[in-house]
Amino acid sequence: MNKKIRILIAKPGLDGHDRGAKIVARSLRNAGMEVIYTGLHQTAEMIVETAIQEDVDVIGLSLLSGAHMTLFTDVTKLLKKKKIEDIIVLGGGIIPEQDIPKLKKEGISGVFGPGTRTEEIVEFINKNVKK
Amino acid sequence: MNEIAANVLKEDPRAIARLITFTENGDFEASNAMKDIHRFTGNAHVIGVTGVMGGGKSTLICEIAREFRKKGKKVGIIAIDPTSPFSGGALLGDRVRMMELAMDKGVFIRSMGTRGMLGGLASAVYDVVEILDASGKDIILIETVGVGQAEVDIIKIADTTLVVLVPGLGDSVQTIKAGLMEIADIFIINKADRPGVNQTVAEVESLVDIECSNEDRRTPVLKTIAKEVNGIKELVQEIETHKKYLKNCKKFDIKRKKRYEAELVEIIRKRLMNFIFDESKFKDKVELLIDQIYKKEIDPYSAADKILGKILK
Incomplete structure (x- = not known):
């Protein structure tokens, strides 16, 4: 058995800033994970469909536009509706401190803002993905 | 029939995706499902x-x-x-x-x-x-x-x-x-x-x-x-x-047989490699031999004979 952690990195909505997402993608690759990158302007439906086909352990969402309360939770709601319980959802980007507890309540397991060390994200994933 | 195989035949995307993961990881659950689906391909x-x-x-x-x-x-x-x-x-x-x-x-x-x-x-x-x-x-x-x-x-x-x-x-x-x-x-x-x-x-x-x-x-x-x-x-x-x-x-049949040949070789290769290098009892043995090669107590060819002898006999 040689399990590799698979993770989908996606940018929902209309925000076109993907530098952070690409840096995180690279760091996860360097940590030995398989990273599926789908680019900009994804809908929740596209993200969930891709996550199913690619059988990922983690979905990482990145957003800098401020619409995270809607767009991040659209993804977790759709996962719930499809009865998918074994995928961890993480968020990154410009997320105000006061929104983090609300996001966690909606099923976003971890939120990583600017200045997060990439090792922190790797550690979080390694610890939380079922082996 | 294996449950995941049955769901693959029903075109269930989650079953398809999961079985692919099993085969990629060399999960033993994969081989049973793969046996079941072959005749539908x-x-x-x-x-x-x-x-x-x-x-x-x-x-x-x-x-x-x-x-x-x-x-x-x-x-x-x-x-x-x-x-x-x-x-x-x-x-x-x-x-x-x-x-x-x-x-x-x-x-x-x-x-x-x-x-x-x-x-x-x-x-x-x-x-x-x-x-x-x-x-x-x-x-x-x-x-x-x-x-x-x-x-x-x-x-x-x-x-x-x-x-x-x-x-x-x-x-x-x-x-x-x-x-x-x-x-x-x-x-x-x-x-x-x-x-x-x-x-x-x-x-x-x-x-x-x-x-x-x-x-x-x-x-x-x-x-x-x-x-x-x-x-x-x-x-x-x-x-x-x-x-x-x-x-x-008739080249179609020839091509398909070539594919199955390559697939068969790949399955055997993977199983042998896993057998030699992953199974705990063999891994220690292999590491010991590498050490002996390094110390010139044995040469690489004789070491290979020792490993393969266990399988081929």
Whole structure:
């Protein structure tokens, strides 16, 4: 058995800033994970469909536009509706401190803002993905 | 029948995805399901797409898939990218160019890392072809990693191999002809709106003249501009013509048997490697032998005899 952690990195909505997402993608690759990158302007439906086909352990969402309360939770709601319980959802980007507890309540397991060390994200994933 | 296999046959995307993961990870649950689905396979037309890096393979595959969808065919896509030999990780980005297919229920896309395989393929690709075939896909498109000269394993698995080139390669057509130029069933000069396209077509045509002089079929050379959906209809027609040709001259059966041969060898290779290097009792033994080779107490050939003797006896 040689399990590799698979993770989908996606940018929902209309925000076109993907530098952070690409840096995180690279760091996860360097940590030995398989990273599926789908680019900009994804809908929740596209993200969930891709996550199913690619059988990922983690979905990482990145957003800098401020619409995270809607767009991040659209993804977790759709996962719930499809009865998918074994995928961890993480968020990154410009997320105000006061929104983090609300996001966690909606099923976003971890939120990583600017200045997060990439090792922190790797550690979080390694610890939380079922082996 | 195995539950996951039954759900694959029902075209359940989650079962398809999970079984692919099992085969990639070498999970023992995979082999039972794979045994069950084999007799439901054999219907899909397997099309390999290979060629130079940056040739536009992903965009081309997206458009080929869309054309087949218009004809009512169900499509599976396997997009392979290199695994880093240092970290074991991979950045799989081919889907970026295929987003137009993301919401189409008749299309299943899976990205794969090579996970140490050379030759432009991933080790589990034979299994993934079987899984997609059993799940009712009529067309399976495989995108290899961008190739140079040696990554020509795609012909072991594809019924039809497309080799994608771009204008302005110039002398590099000469350097790649040894491997890549021999495996093409159809040549595609993509990005044909770029300067130098006619020269590239002429160079490839002259190579085809030499390669095909004793053959009953001349490898066609097509121009496409995938981004503008230009030349795709003609390409898909040529792909279908090639399949008919293979069926008519019985080469289809020969190709399929070659694929099963390659698959069988791969299964045995993987099992043997796992047996020697992963099973705990053997791993210690192997490490001990490496130590002895280092100390000149034994030579590598005798060490190999010792390991293989245990299996072959």
